[in-house]
Amino acid sequence: MDYKELDDQSLIRLIARSQESALSELYDRYSRLVYSLALNAVGDPATAEEITQDVFIRIWDHAGTYQAEKSKVLTWIASITRYRSIDIIRRRKIRPESQSVSWEIEPSAIEMNPINVEETVEISQKRRRVRQAISMLPEEQRQALAYAYFQGYTHREIAEVLGEPLGTVKTRIRLAMQKLRQLLEQEEHADE
Amino acid sequence: MSPEEHFFDLLPAYALGSLDEEEQLQVSEHLAVCAICRAELQDFDQIVEDLPLAIVQSEPAGDVKNKILAYARKDKDFVERTSEQTWWARLAQAMRASAPAWGIASLLLIFILGLSNLFLWGRLNEIERVSQSVLLSIPLQGTDATPQAVGMLVVSQDGEHGTLVVDGLPALDEMSQYQLWLIRDEQRTNGGIFSVDEEGYGNLWVSSPEPLLSYSAFGITVEPTGGSPGPTGVKVLGGEL
Numbered sequence: 001m002d003y004k005e006l007d008d009q010s011l012i013r014l015i016a017r018s019q020e021s022a023l024s025e026l027y028d029r030y031s032r033l034v035y036s037l038a039l040n041a042v043g044d045p046a047t048a049e050e051i052t053q054d055v056f057i058r059i060w061d062h063a064g065t066y067q068a069e070k071s072k073v074l075t076w077i078a079s080i081t082r083y084r085s086i087d088i089i090r091r092r093k094i095r096p097e098s099q100s101v102s103w104e105i106e107p108s109a110i111e112m113n114p115i116n117v118e119e120t121v122e123i124s125q126k127r128r129r130v131r132q133a134i135s136m137l138p139e140e141q142r143q144a145l146a147y148a149y150f151q152g153y154t155h156r157e158i159a160e161v162l163g164e165p166l167g168t169v170k171t172r173i174r175l176a177m178q179k180l181r182q183l184l185e186q187e188e189h190a191d192e
Numbered sequence: 193m194s195p196e197e198h199f200f201d202l203l204p205a206y207a208l209g210s211l212d213e214e215e216q217l218q219v220s221e222h223l224a225v226c227a228i229c230r231a232e233l234q235d236f237d238q239i240v241e242d243l244p245l246a247i248v249q250s251e252p253a254g255d256v257k258n259k260i261l262a263y264a265r266k267d268k269d270f271v272e273r274t275s276e277q278t279w280w281a282r283l284a285q286a287m288r289a290s291a292p293a294w295g296i297a298s299l300l301l302i303f304i305l306g307l308s309n310l311f312l313w314g315r316l317n318e319i320e321r322v323s324q325s326v327l328l329s330i331p332l333q334g335t336d337a338t339p340q341a342v343g344m345l346v347v348s349q350d351g352e353h354g355t356l357v358v359d360g361l362p363a364l365d366e367m368s369q370y371q372l373w374l375i376r377d378e379q380r381t382n383g384g385i386f387s388v389d390e391e392g393y394g395n396l397w398v399s400s401p402e403p404l405l406s407y408s409a410f411g412i413t414v415e416p417t418g419g420s421p422g423p424t425g426v427k428v429l430g431g432e433l
Binding site: 018020023024027031032033034035036037039040045048049052053056057058060061062065066067070071074075076078079080081082083084086087089090091123126127130131134145148149152153154155156158170173174176177178180181184 | 209235245253257267416419
């Protein structure tokens with residue numbers, strides 16, 4: 001069986017039946033995303049690798065609990081990675097540098113999956129839209145959003161780290177998310 | 193706040209999980225009764241889902257994959273070994289094959305079971321005596337959301353380790369897990385995450401950075417898969433030391 005030809009959901013089903021080769025293929029597809037999310041959260045390559053290992057072991061152990069009708073595989077994996085990273089930050093009291101967080105705001109090469117071109121094009125378009133929307137946010141809003149998303153910091157913690165008033169941080173987060181919603185909606189309609 | 197008043201300003205931060213505990217709880221309670229805010233929240237949840245697409249991606253070191261696959265291989269071998277036919281299963285098969293002698297064997301079996309019951313009765317009394325002296329059991333009660341749920345946290349004499357056993361909890365979808373919280377001075381420390389089977393039974397080996405007996409209370413909430421830094425979901429079990 002050529003696992004590269006299978007879609008993500010089929011790989012998860014095979015992993016639930018203890019097919020190592022399916023896990024290997026899923027790793028090839030998502031290890032960069034998992035590692036990069038973790039690295040943005042903890043700021044340390046060794047800890048990010050530890051989280052990457054942990055996330056894929058969780059997928060191996062819990063693939064049977066995945067429900068395709070509830071979320072995409074990408075969303076499921078990103079969610080596990082994010083919460084695992086935030087948990088490690090809390091447990092180990094990690095204080096990552098703000099510079100370690102990097103949104104991709106420059107256009108980059110699209111990684112094409114030659115088997116599932118349609119899905120890749122859809123994800124690539126979405127990636128372009130999200131990156132473009134984030135690039136249009138003011139730097140201070142991007143920074144506050146990064147602390148909230150990657151590190152899981154609360155408003156109060158972000159205010160402490162940045163040395164800004166609590167109300168200012170609340171406003172930045174709210175405006176950033178509202179602006180993203182507006183920009184992504186506009187972009188989506190423009191693509192249709 | 194009534195359902196007519198909304199939390200629109202807090203929904204973006206709620207989706208990100210960046211509200212303080214009290215605000216998070218207020219919004220959760222409001223969302224349970226307000227369809228308008230639930231619909232509004234969906235947009236922000238979608239943004240949070242899309243944010244990973246905007247990061248710079250880089251490769252992890254080469255040996256990470258090898259370690260993951262080595263774990264999977266070892267785990268698979270273990271499962272295959274344990275699923276092989278056991279000695280007892282082979283014995284049962286042999287007994288079925290020797291059906292004519294089954295009546296005599298049954299009588300013998302009943303005699304052996306009688307003896308073993310006597311032995312087990314003695315052992316149970318002994319274990320009860322020992323457990324009273326070296327283990328501490330903390331009962332956990334269900335909440336209004338889960339009145340049928342029960343739980344027990346059994347802590348070792350030195351208070352360093354414990355085992356949590358729960359029953360009667362609703363089985364969750366793949367996006368959610370139960371999370372144990374160790375509570376002291378209003379501070380909640382993660383005690384571990386777990387799931388339950390379809391019958392609502394689950395267990396968790398609990399190991400905390402500080403002795404379990406140094407905490408004053410324990411609670412269990414529903415959280416996103418992988419756990420949360422602090423409680424955000426519905427409380428389902430709780431108990432005090």
